Amino acid sequence: MPSDNEFAQWASLFLSACAEPAELVGADELAGLDDPAEQYGGLTRSARDLLLSIDAGGVPAFVTSNLRQIALDNGVEVGSQWTPNDIVAAIRSKVGR
Secondary structure, three states, rough: OOHHHHHHHHHHHHHHHOHHHHHHOHHHHHHHOOOHHHOOOOOOHHHHHHHHHHHHHOOOOOOOOHHHHHHOOOOOOOOOOOOHHHHHHHHHOOOOO
């Protein structure tokens, strides 16, 4: 089991990645994808960036205020017991609406 310090370092790196999801998906990864605006039409840029980073393997481990805000900005009211997967699924359900 990792120490508290190791966990804190990991959490810091994870939060930095969530705060700047565009850095997780580089131009090389996007080259084979359709335009993200078309792929995730109807969502804000932050939501599109979030879903692209998740598609590239960056699944959130816990609910952050940033994740909650992205959900709210896209018409998703987050319940108090929701997991990150619940929030992501609800955001994905808004694609194309």
